[in-house]
Amino acid sequence: MLERLNQAMEYIERHLDSEIEAAELARIAATSEYHFRRLFSALAGLPLSEYVRRRRLTVAGAEVLAGKETLLDVAVRYGYGSGEAFARAFRALHGVGPGEARRTGAVLYSQPRMSFRLVVEGSSGMRYRIVEKDGFRLVGRRTRVPLVHEGMNPAIVEFTRGLGKEALARIAALSDQEPEGLVNVAHDIAEPREEGSELDYYCAAATGGEAPEGMDVLEVPAGTWAVFEASGPSPQTVQYLWRDVYTQWFPSNPYVSRPGPQITRTVFSPDGREAEAALWIPVERTTG
Structure with missing residues (x-):
């Protein structure tokens, strides 16, 4: 199960610049979408959609600071239909707008990549x-x-x-x-x-x-x-x-x-x- 979950996490990383369907992640994990969403939230401590949003904005933040592309190009690549929508989401996570971050080299928030591993606990039983x-x-x-x-x-x-x-x-x-x-x-x-x-x-x-x-x-x-x-x-x-x-x-x-x-x-x-x-x-x- 953990191996399949980690395969789903790898899929997320490879598709941050495209649409990510929970149904496809569930298929990779060999379970139902309903169960996958609940299992992910319990293991990760945050909902699947929030994790994907944070990872996209983390990667987008690095590209904003790199300065090689326009802010609109970065916004579109990561699924935002306008610069305004991207700026709102960017500020909500990073505490600063993308234009200001590029000008000042601001400190940004980073959502780490997640993977799951077995931790031997189970001492109390259920x-x-x-x-x-x-x-x-x-x-x-x-x-x-x-x-x-x-x-x-x-x-x-x-x-x-x-x-x-x-x-x-x-x-x-x-x-x-x-x-x-x-x-x-x-x-x-x-x-x-x-x-x-x-x-x-x-x-x-x-x-x-x-x-x-x-x-x-x-x-x-x-x-x-x-x-x-x-x-x-x-x-x-x-x-x-x-x-x-x-x-x-x-x-x-x-x-x-x-x-x-x-x-x-x-x-x-x-x-x-x-x-x-x-x-x-x-x-x-x-x-x-």
């Missing part, structure tokens, strides 16, 4: 199981929130508080199957999954029954799920569990993620500082 599940409903309340990679998500905290304890208890009472009780659901996450990208967030229960009037419903088709469990400090336990699933479990097991809601069930200690978490990710077994 608790997981594979579940074949019939279709079911997630019933509760939904909102649209920005994506937050680390720390508490203020929009989710505000939304949950606004529902109130009675409403949360009514939702939890609808649960009649795994994952049991009140669950948090992330669905329809806008690409490229950068900080601030929007997603549908549900405070819901898994059920086979009908939804009460006024409740939001997400129909979930039958499929395979990987279920992971962890315990420790909150909120790091859940966030690190997401990271470890993509950086450790997927590269070591014959599964890839598939489109669908990603579900967490978290039980907090009385003081809220500790958590026991279960993470449900829709998966499919690889054939290779």
